[in-house]
Amino acid sequence: MARIIVVTSGKGGVGKTTTSAAIAMGLAKKGHKTAVIDFDVGLRNLDLIMGCERRVVYDFVNVINGEATLRQALIKDKRCNQLFILPASQTRDKDALTKEGVGKILEELSKEFKYIVCDSPAGIERGANLAMYFADDAFVVTNPEVASVRDSDRMLGILASKSRRAEQGEEAITEYLLLSRYSPKRVKLGEMLSVEDVQDILSLHLLGVIPESKSVLNASNSGTPVILDEESNAGQAYADVVARYLGEDVPHRFINEEKKGLFGKLFRSR
């Protein structure tokens, strides 16, 4: 049986797709067969972040409607043979995703895959609800900023009441906090909520802090999940997140400002 992970946030632009791409690649690189699904029907973007936009033939909705098989629609990643991408449809039909259809696909994928990463769209409409409905684990991506924290809390309420696990009275979805776009420097100046502040409010288990980093935009520009940029702090932070999720004991990094020596100041790290 596969473990189904939803990457969610409520608010848009906090880094859900970046995170989905990074952790799916991270899990696959660790040798676990992983599928990553774009639930943002009408606004497909995971393909771009994964760098496979020109290889999309069939999509999620095609498979639900029986116009293509899963095998035809899944795109095998060129960098890691354990990773497969299921792109979202660009249809404008809001009702294209159905609970039955999604459930059937996830069940089929579960037979073959170890992890299924569901990249949720922003908001709390159908796509977002279906992305989290079948989940076992939730990665709540939050920025240290008021609107994002509030929306994350709202999402927690939905995870606790509207998911399959909640409806069937099973053990609740395991929720993890992923704090992204974090700037230790601004936290120190009192300009940004700290990790502790956000944890005080949301009381979630912290899976990792992703520092604000230029490498994220560079990675998306080139269609490479940022986790493959092993030199970058964001890439390393995502690698830590994957390791922690898999049960490894990895100390948290990137929470405090790094002290740069003269050398570091001369050659600014990426």
Add this chain to the structure above:
Amino acid sequence: MSLLDYFKSSKPSSASLAKERLQILVAHERASRNQPSYLPKLQQELLAVIRKYVNVEQDAISVNFEQDDNQEVLELNIVLPDDANKK
């Protein structure tokens, strides 16, 4: 007051302001999230019944649901009008 204090800003940081606002807001939203879903309908129906006998305003009734460790309290608050408005 030392010279150093003079330069230190006495204004709270924007981050602590953000935290304070969020804590209040989130607590409030969580409380209303746990309310039973029949509350709005209950409020409407109660209002309809009361209006049969007393001419009260739309917003004269408030229904509050509070929950602590071992009890749930349903609080009803109805503001009755002055004698002049009575039927």
